[in-house]
Amino acid sequence: MADTSPSLQASLAAIREAYAASLPDKLAELATLYQALSAGGDLQSLQQLRAAAHKLAGSAGTFGYDELGNIARRLEHALRDWVAVGHWPDQKELAVLGSLLEAMHQQSRRKQAASTIPCRQPVAASAGENILIGIVEDDTDLAHELAVVLTSFGYRTQTHASVDSACSTFGDEPPDAWVLDLALPEGPMAGAGLAMILKSSPVPPPVAFISARSDFKARLAAARTGGSGYFVKPLDQASLVDWVDRVTHRHEQPPDNILVVDDDVELASYHAELLRAAGMQVVQESNPHHVMEALSKKMPDLILMDVYMPECSGIEVAAVIRQQEAYLGLPIVYLSSESDIDQQQAAMQVGADDFLVKPIVPEQLVAAVRQRAARARQLNLLMSTDSLTGLLKHVKIKEQLVVEMTRARRSQTSLAYVLFDLDHFKHINDTYGHLSGDKVIKTLAHLLKKRLRRSDSIGRYGGEEFAAVLPECSLAAARDVVEDIRLRFSELRFGQPGAEFSVTLSAGIATFPDIGDAEEIFRAADKALYVAKEAGRNCVCLAPALVQEGKHE
Amino acid sequence: MTVLQKIMYVEDEPDIQAVARLALEAVGGFTVRICSSGPEALAVAAGFSPDLILLDVMMPGMDGPSTLQSLRALPDLSAIPVIFLTAKVQPAEIAQLKSLGALDVIAKPFDPMKLSDQVREIWARSHG
Numbered sequence: 001m002a003d004t005s006p007s008l009q010a011s012l013a014a015i016r017e018a019y020a021a022s023l024p025d026k027l028a029e030l031a032t033l034y035q036a037l038s039a040g041g042d043l044q045s046l047q048q049l050r051a052a053a054h055k056l057a058g059s060a061g062t063f064g065y066d067e068l069g070n071i072a073r074r075l076e077h078a079l080r081d082w083v084a085v086g087h088w089p090d091q092k093e094l095a096v097l098g099s100l101l102e103a104m105h106q107q108s109r110r111k112q113a114a115s116t117i118p119c120r121q122p123v124a125a126s127a128g129e130n131i132l133i134g135i136v137e138d139d140t141d142l143a144h145e146l147a148v149v150l151t152s153f154g155y156r157t158q159t160h161a162s163v164d165s166a167c168s169t170f171g172d173e174p175p176d177a178w179v180l181d182l183a184l185p186e187g188p189m190a191g192a193g194l195a196m197i198l199k200s201s202p203v204p205p206p207v208a209f210i211s212a213r214s215d216f217k218a219r220l221a222a223a224r225t226g227g228s229g230y231f232v233k234p235l236d237q238a239s240l241v242d243w244v245d246r247v248t249h250r251h252e253q254p255p256d257n258i259l260v261v262d263d264d265v266e267l268a269s270y271h272a273e274l275l276r277a278a279g280m281q282v283v284q285e286s287n288p289h290h291v292m293e294a295l296s297k298k299m300p301d302l303i304l305m306d307v308y309m310p311e312c313s314g315i316e317v318a319a320v321i322r323q324q325e326a327y328l329g330l331p332i333v334y335l336s337s338e339s340d341i342d343q344q345q346a347a348m349q350v351g352a353d354d355f356l357v358k359p360i361v362p363e364q365l366v367a368a369v370r371q372r373a374a375r376a377r378q379l380n381l382l383m384s385t386d387s388l389t390g391l392l393k394h395v396k397i398k399e400q401l402v403v404e405m406t407r408a409r410r411s412q413t414s415l416a417y418v419l420f421d422l423d424h425f426k427h428i429n430d431t432y433g434h435l436s437g438d439k440v441i442k443t444l445a446h447l448l449k450k451r452l453r454r455s456d457s458i459g460r461y462g463g464e465e466f467a468a469v470l471p472e473c474s475l476a477a478a479r480d481v482v483e484d485i486r487l488r489f490s491e492l493r494f495g496q497p498g499a500e501f502s503v504t505l506s507a508g509i510a511t512f513p514d515i516g517d518a519e520e521i522f523r524a525a526d527k528a529l530y531v532a533k534e535a536g537r538n539c540v541c542l543a544p545a546l547v548q549e550g551k552h553e
Numbered sequence: 554m555t556v557l558q559k560i561m562y563v564e565d566e567p568d569i570q571a572v573a574r575l576a577l578e579a580v581g582g583f584t585v586r587i588c589s590s591g592p593e594a595l596a597v598a599a600g601f602s603p604d605l606i607l608l609d610v611m612m613p614g615m616d617g618p619s620t621l622q623s624l625r626a627l628p629d630l631s632a633i634p635v636i637f638l639t640a641k642v643q644p645a646e647i648a649q650l651k652s653l654g655a656l657d658v659i660a661k662p663f664d665p666m667k668l669s670d671q672v673r674e675i676w677a678r679s680h681g
Contacts, residue, residue, distance in 0.1 A: 008579050012665060015575060019568050054611055058640030059569050061662025069662055073640065 019063040023108045026056060034101055038094050050079035068107035070200035075100045092217045099193030102186060106167050107197065131248050134175030135159040136166045136194060137210070138185050145493065146179060149237045150244065152488040153450040162186060163194045175205060177247050179240070182211035182222060195225035206247035210235060234496050238442045256280040256373040259300040261291055261317065262335070263309040271304060271365065278366040288317045295327065301373040307336040307347060315347050322351045329379060331372045335360065386460040388438060389445035397459025397467050402518050404457070404471045415512040416470040416478035419525045423504045423537040425464035432495060440494055440503050451485050475511045475546065482507050482540045490538060504538035514546055557676045559584045561603040563594045563620060565612045572665050581669025591615030595623055598630055605676065610639035610650065618653055636675055638663070
């Protein structure tokens with residue numbers, strides 16, 4: 001029925017134009033009311049401002065100013081709450097209102113409708129280098145520093161010195177996340193205003209604030225704009241990078257692996273489908289006798305099992321599973337059509353983790369399974385990784401080298417093993433304190449994660465020593481990437497303004513098949529690292545055997 | 554089922570009046586009477602005898618709900634179907650508005666190309 005004739009479109013365009021032309025007056029009215037409020041107006045001026053905001057909230061979207069309308073709605077909601085409880089806004093709250101008005105003002109100058117903030121594309125898992133971070137910071141030194149740090153962690157950056165400059169690029173490629181200074185040339189809370197604009201886009205990007213203020217009010221103002229990060233100057237670069245990693249999903253989680261054991265094939269398929277629909281990987285097993293086999297093929301994160309099965313009960317199967325040490329930590333969740341408390345207790349005694357009663361609500365099943373699986377995975381991670389850096393522990397990285405060497409031998413590919421060691425680390429701990437030392441360690445861990453590939457394994461040997469296994473990597477390629485890491489790391493700055501310092505690292509590389517045995521590779525890499533230290537540190541050396549034989553020079 | 558033809562729209566904002574007229578007349582093909590306030594609506598309603606009234610909730614002076622109350626007191630309009638339009642979109646507020654006897658609540662801002670369809674849909678639902 002919708003008429004989309006040219007004449008109708010023209011009439012609509014004319015009405016929109018008229019609205020656009022009247023916008024400055026409407027905003028001026030808001031500004032006047034706001035000024036009256038700031039100058040100590042009465043409750044009436046609060047109500048008038050609210051009414052004006054309400055009007056805009058209801059109309060702007062109809063005329064193509066969706067974002068402006070959304071900001072007006074937030075303004076109205078804040079004012080409505082204050083009017084309702086008779087709260088009088090203080091200076092800071094007034095500043096937030098001011099930044100909202102400013103944000104509306106900026107929106108009014110932008111083109112209408114579709115040409116506003118474009119949708120962000122979901123960050124692809126392998127996007128890596130393509131993630132763009134918007135930085136809005138008027139302190140050019142700090143902006144530069146942030147850009148350098150984020151670039152060194154594999155991000156692309158786009159810096160702006162003001163809200164205006166940031167808004168002017170909205171038509172271009174939208175950043176995947178934003179780091180905003182709370183105070184910008186437009187005002188002490190202008191960053192919050194910009195965040196409001198960003199929040200009103202169809203897929204709001206993650207926003208973090210940096211600020212000299214750490215008081216609750218400032219943090220609250222930031223949180224109200226949907227800011228999920230808040231960093232007080234002087235900046236802790238590692239935490240900021242952590243935040244960026246988190247919000248851009250660089251710590252991609254593999255899907256949960258679930259084993260469904262139920263003799264009722266149809267029901268098992270139904271449950272499996274529910275879990276698959278929630279993004280999990282599911283293996284079905286209808287014969288309890290084959291459970292051990294299924295486990296040895298692929299270790300799941302969780303077992304979902306029917307209690308009543310012919311031949312042997314789920315409880316008995318659980319007991320068999322628990323006999324084996326490797327499966328002690330494996331969560332088992334039962335499904336039962338009976339809500340018999342005694343049965344449940346019997347099940348719990350042999351180490352069941354949860355008991356779900358059939359028929360189960362799909363959402364409950366997914367939630368119960370996901371939460372249990374996540375916990376189990378977290379525990380496993382804790383057991384195999386270094387708590388400070390999240391990297392593999394010493395033993396694990398060695399295991400990984402053996403695994404990858406076996407694979408490399410089978411597929412006749414090369415492999416590199418790298419040892420990294422921070423230079424003069426004891427001196428840093430002694431001079432700047434252990435907290436600073438930990439920060440350096442964490443930062444290097446980050447850098448390694450960013451610069452190396454997903455398929456590479458990275459571990460912390462303890463202390464200031466790190467190791468990495470790089471499968472399918474030639475000696476030359478390994479040397480290039482390690483050299484790049486060395487250079488980037490040496491450019492990072494730590495510490496406080498006035499007491500800044502930088503740290504360098506040395507590295508040794510050994511490769512397979514040039515060296516054919518895992519123990520030999522460990523020793524060779526260690527020797528290479530020793531040579532690098534002897535050569536004056538801050539350099540990368542190849543295993544002596546490789547150099548002498550001139551295999552790759 | 555009564556055919557929906559005549560709609561009265563009560564709205565104080567001139568911008569919205571203009572775009573609503575376009576949306577309901579040109580896009581929807583309805584016969585439309587716009588009123589700028591609750592009192593005007595009360596004065597005009599009986600003569601225009603609309604099939605449906607669209608009522609903005611927040612208007613200066615007499616607001617949407619009190620306009621509805623007064624309309625219901627008029628002899629010929631005691632059962633007139635009403636749809637509220639509002640920028641308030643909290644579920645509780647919508648429920649409260651519906652409890653006043655409105656067919657439904659349409660959220661503002663509305664899309665001028667879709668308003669008529671929305672109105673027709675609500676109409677069909679309550680007269681089906």
